Amino acid sequence: MNPSIFIILLTTLILGTMMVITSSHWLLAWIGFEMNMMAFIPIMMKNPSPRATEASTKYLLTQATASALLMMAVIINLMYSGQWTITKLFNPTASTLMTVALAIKLGLAPFHFWVPEVTQGIPLTTGLILLTWQKLAPLSILYQISPSINLYLMLTMSLLSILVGGWGGLNQTQLRKIMAYSSIAHMGWMTTILPYNPTLTLLNLLIYITMTFTMFMLFIQNSTTTTLSLSQTWNKTPIITTLTMLTLLSMGGLPPLSGFMPKWMIIQELTKNDILIMPTFMAITALLNLYFYMRLTYSTALTLFPSTNNMKMKWQFSPTKRAPLLPTAIVISTMLLPLTPMLSILL
Amino acid sequence: MSLVMVEVHVRIMVTYIVFVLSIIFVISFVGVSSKPSPIYGGLGLIVGGGAGCGVVLSFGGSFLGLIVFLIYLGGMLVVFGYTTAMATEQYPEVWVSNKVVLGAFILGLVVESLIVIYALKSGEVKIVFEFDGLGDWVIYDTGGSGVFSEEVTGIAALYSYGVWLVIVTGWSLFVSVVIIMEITRGN
Numbered sequence: 001m002n003p004s005i006f007i008i009l010l011t012t013l014i015l016g017t018m019m020v021i022t023s024s025h026w027l028l029a030w031i032g033f034e035m036n037m038m039a040f041i042p043i044m045m046k047n048p049s050p051r052a053t054e055a056s057t058k059y060l061l062t063q064a065t066a067s068a069l070l071m072m073a074v075i076i077n078l079m080y081s082g083q084w085t086i087t088k089l090f091n092p093t094a095s096t097l098m099t100v101a102l103a104i105k106l107g108l109a110p111f112h113f114w115v116p117e118v119t120q121g122i123p124l125t126t127g128l129i130l131l132t133w134q135k136l137a138p139l140s141i142l143y144q145i146s147p148s149i150n151l152y153l154m155l156t157m158s159l160l161s162i163l164v165g166g167w168g169g170l171n172q173t174q175l176r177k178i179m180a181y182s183s184i185a186h187m188g189w190m191t192t193i194l195p196y197n198p199t200l201t202l203l204n205l206l207i208y209i210t211m212t213f214t215m216f217m218l219f220i221q222n223s224t225t226t227t228l229s230l231s232q233t234w235n236k237t238p239i240i241t242t243l244t245m246l247t248l249l250s251m252g253g254l255p256p257l258s259g260f261m262p263k264w265m266i267i268q269e270l271t272k273n274d275i276l277i278m279p280t281f282m283a284i285t286a287l288l289n290l291y292f293y294m295r296l297t298y299s300t301a302l303t304l305f306p307s308t309n310n311m312k313m314k315w316q317f318s319p320t321k322r323a324p325l326l327p328t329a330i331v332i333s334t335m336l337l338p339l340t341p342m343l344s345i346l347l
Numbered sequence: 348m349s350l351v352m353v354e355v356h357v358r359i360m361v362t363y364i365v366f367v368l369s370i371i372f373v374i375s376f377v378g379v380s381s382k383p384s385p386i387y388g389g390l391g392l393i394v395g396g397g398a399g400c401g402v403v404l405s406f407g408g409s410f411l412g413l414i415v416f417l418i419y420l421g422g423m424l425v426v427f428g429y430t431t432a433m434a435t436e437q438y439p440e441v442w443v444s445n446k447v448v449l450g451a452f453i454l455g456l457v458v459e460s461l462i463v464i465y466a467l468k469s470g471e472v473k474i475v476f477e478f479d480g481l482g483d484w485v486i487y488d489t490g491g492s493g494v495f496s497e498e499v500t501g502i503a504a505l506y507s508y509g510v511w512l513v514i515v516t517g518w519s520l521f522v523s524v525v526i527i528m529e530i531t532r533g534n
């Protein structure tokens with residue numbers, strides 16, 4: 001793509017999300033969402049193919065519908081409160097509509113169907129932007145309206161998301177679809193704790209973004225998109241096998257890695273509210289997630305599949321791809337657990 | 348006698364002009380969304396734009412209503428019409444040419460007429476929010492202060508302390524054109 005056009009699109013993408021995060025007027029927030037979506041679509045079509053076109057179309061349809069629902073909720077809120085300020089909503093209908101609209105934007109179940117298909121149809125870097133940057137804007141709005149969100153609606157969607165994210169990823173071998181289902185499950189964890197303690201939503205978002213960024217950077221390093229090609233990494237860049245294993249275990253939420261921090265804090269916060277069955281259910285369904293991470297770890301780092309002797313003697317070229325920030329990201333996504341008390345900066 | 352009757356009917360209709368225009372507005376969008384060929388969709392948008400302009404005019408916003416005609420219909424829809432004319436097919440679909448389109452259009456009309464009858468018959472409408480029958484659709488007063496015209500003050504505000512909105516919308520329109528051309532370029 002022409003570099004100046006790419007810069008314009010990236011600028012608009014960043015500007016859109018920034019407008020959503022920093023605005024105090026609902027109209028500007030809606031404009032930010034639209035700018036975000038419009039600018040992301042040609043980025044998804046960077047390498048034009050029918051697959052990418054299909055992914056872009058699905059993305060456009062779902063996000064535009066969600067924006068229209070958001071606008072409807074804003075107008076109903078305007079009718080009952082007479083003002084456009086972004087605070088908690090003043091009408092249960094408006095609150096329900098807006099929660100559903102933002103759930104469609106995030107990819108929460110039962111509106112999750114677009115996430116794996118869109119993630120699969122786009123290149124790895126674009127998929128990274130989709131699963132990390134595009135989550136910031138809807139979560140910031142959810143954070144701001146969190147006092148007025150219907151508890152049962154939010155909990156139903158998030159518990160369903162954790163289940164669907166774990167269950168749906170079980171039969172996948174394509175890495176982008178696995179990351180998509182992992183995103184659905186993590187969004188479920190984030191929105192579970194939103195009605196109780198929104199700070200932990202931000203903590204979970206931070207750790208999730210770091211871990212997803214690390215995973216995608218590791219994939220981009222060797223352009224691996226399937227489990228099969230990931231299992232060949234021992235031959236190309238052996239250090240990546242270890243790092244992939246560590247990051248995957250962190251995503252699964254195993255202590256002493258940093259992925260354990262948000263799950264621990266969320267379960268602790270829920271038990272402080274005298275809720276015991278729900279975090280048990282969440283922890284058990286998160287095991288489904290851990291299973292397919294473990295399967296990736298197994299085929300990547302713990303097993304060498306039988307191969308001919310020729311394949312074991314690969315000529316080692318010096319790497320041409322630079323992975324930006326990879327060492328930093330790996331350290332943050334695996335070693336952050338002792339810094340848990342620092343989450344108070346998110347308050 | 349018949350002239351007096353016509354005058355009385357027109358007088359009464361003028362009171363309900365916003366209601367009538369709203370019905371025509373919805374009909375035009377039903378016509379667009381029942382998916383005829385884009386040219387006829389543009390025709391539906393023209394009717395809808397005209398009805399919407401009429402509603403805005405009835406609330407006292409004469410400048411903004413005429414801006415709808417000028418910019419929306421005279422600028423954007425003309426460009427849309429030209430681009431559609433370049434990509435049109437030999438026998439474009441009208442509302443009556445295809446049973447599916449006709450069925451969707453009639454379905455939309457039927458549902459709309461049901462809602463209109465519900466609004467007229469019952470004392471109040473309580474679907475999402477409640478309003479009392481026709482009260483919001485019959486103009487007794489324009490709302491607002493009655494001292495100055497809020498519409499003109501709003502436009503003036505847009506260019507004074509609302510200038511960020513002008514920048515944002517201008518950038519969005521520019522980026523939209525860039526995006527459309529980038530997507531359709533393909534290569």
